[in-house]
Amino acid sequence: MARGRRAVLGAMMGAPLAARAAELSAIPLALTMGTGQPGGGFSVYGQAWGQAAQKSARISVSYRASGGSAANVLLVEQNAAQLGLVVLAVANQAWAGRGTWTSGVKLQGFRALFPICGASLQIFAPARSRIRRLRDLAGKVIGVGPAGGAGAVLAPEALAAAGIRPRLAIEGLYGEQIDLLHRGQLDACAFFGITPLPSVREAAARGGFNLIGFAHDEIVAAARALPGIGAAVIGRHTLPHLSAAVATIGSEAIAIGAASLPRSIAGVLTTTAMQHRTDLLRDLPGSGPARLGPGWIDHSSPVPFHPGAAVALRASGLGVPDALIRG
Incomplete structure (x- = not known):
């Protein structure tokens, strides 16, 4: 200059x-x-x-x-x-x-x-699956969103801190990963971003998914491992067809x-x-x-x-x- x-x-x-x-x-x-x-x-x-x-x-x-x-x-x-x-x-x-x-x-x-x-970790799985709690992700194949995004960086570390190790954490575009979830090629998606992410809101509007929450001890473990992470709540009115608020982790x-x-x-x-x-x-x-x-x-x-x-x-x-x- x-x-x-x-x-x-x-x-x-x-x-x-x-x-x-x-x-x-x-x-x-x-x-x-x-x-x-x-x-x-x-x-x-x-x-x-x-x-x-x-x-x-x-x-x-x-x-x-x-x-x-x-x-x-x-x-x-x-x-x-x-x-x-x-x-x-x-x-x-x-x-x-x-x-x-x-x-x-x-x-x-x-x-x-x-x-x-606010931003948060938004994890969802097909309603037809047996994934209901965070620990059900152990040994599963999950999508974590684009390479270089917060999900790709934070989701595997947060899950590991809670003692949960998926078999694979795959990076990819939001829409593509949701399509893979529909086709059964992913077991769940774990995206981290503004609450709610447009892609998550769109998936929720289509129906057929369950939002997966964190238990208190899982939140504490993730927050201890990742500075800047704390408890967050995805409110009942945040997403279509969400019947109750869901506890998760978040950051600003x-x-x-x-x-x-x-x-x-x-x-x-x-x-x-x-x-x-x-x-x-x-x-x-x-x-x-x-x-x-x-x-x-x-x-x-x-x-x-x-x-x-x-x-x-x-x-x-x-x-x-x-x-x-x-x-």
């Missing part, structure tokens, strides 16, 4: 949002966002956020339909994208260099921008930006998302924006906030401690 452009962007940090948007319109900006595959929530949310940014701040956003959370972290690390959507538990692994997908390398070239909504879906993202840009993007929190989830029926009470930040997470995003979050009334901000 040219020195003159940096100076303009720096000056914009103190300006009101409307003024910043006007100044941004004079600067050609094109950002790439890592989202996800069709059938997942990130592909829907990412485009809604990008379109809102284009409208409010004239920031042009293109999209990379990656596998999901882990793939998006890698895109940002490689400077192939400046923005991404991830599940916090995956972001925690990246920052700490945990999980087999990181190969022990600490991936710290990204920063948190803002919370989006968040937006990330490259550490090198100018503070003004991170601020405008965060402000846009916070001002349109509900609208951006409109095309994801059953989901809802993150709860932003006094304890909204997971202080156990090592992932810091982008300074520009922190300014915008504070302007929205959310407390972001200085210790959790890193340039």
Whole structure:
């Protein structure tokens, strides 16, 4: 970035949002966002956020339909994208260099921008099968969603922590794996994403599936093994034909930006998302924006906030401690 452009962007940090948007319109900006595959929530949310940014701040956003959370972290690390959507538990692994997908390398070239909504592990099996509880998945063949997605990264580890080892955990596109489930070539699917994932909602509408829940001790075991994972509930009204709420594990879906993202840009993007929190989830029926009470930040997470995003979050009334901000 040219020195003159940096100076303009720096000056914009103190300006009101409307003024910043006007100044941004004079600067050609094109950002790439890592989202996800069709059938997942990130592909829907990412485009809604990008379109809102284009409208409010004239920031042009293109999209990379990656596998999901882990793939998006890698895109940002490689400077192939400046923005991404991830599940916090995956972001925690990246920052700490945990999980087999990181190969022990600490991936710290990204920063948190803002919370989006809850995400959860959504496991379902044909109603005709004998799979009713989590332990029934032992020795079975399960689909975990796209390679590089949160399901592919977290589902096998969560099940292993609960003492359950499927025979195979196969990666693949959401729709293809649901078709394989219909044909009996998979025993169950275990997808992790925004609650509920569009593909899971569509499968539930067709009927013939049972949602598989976690027992309390299984939730505790998974949470102990995977930082950023906690108890979650898939509400009765979240999915068609669901007769009762189902206990599972979950994490927060968040937006990330490259550490090198100018503070003004991170601020405008965060402000846009916070001002349109509900609208951006409109095309994801059953989901809802993150709860932003006094304890909204997971202080156990090592992932810091982008300074520009922190300014915008504070302007929205959310407390972001200085210790959790890193340039």
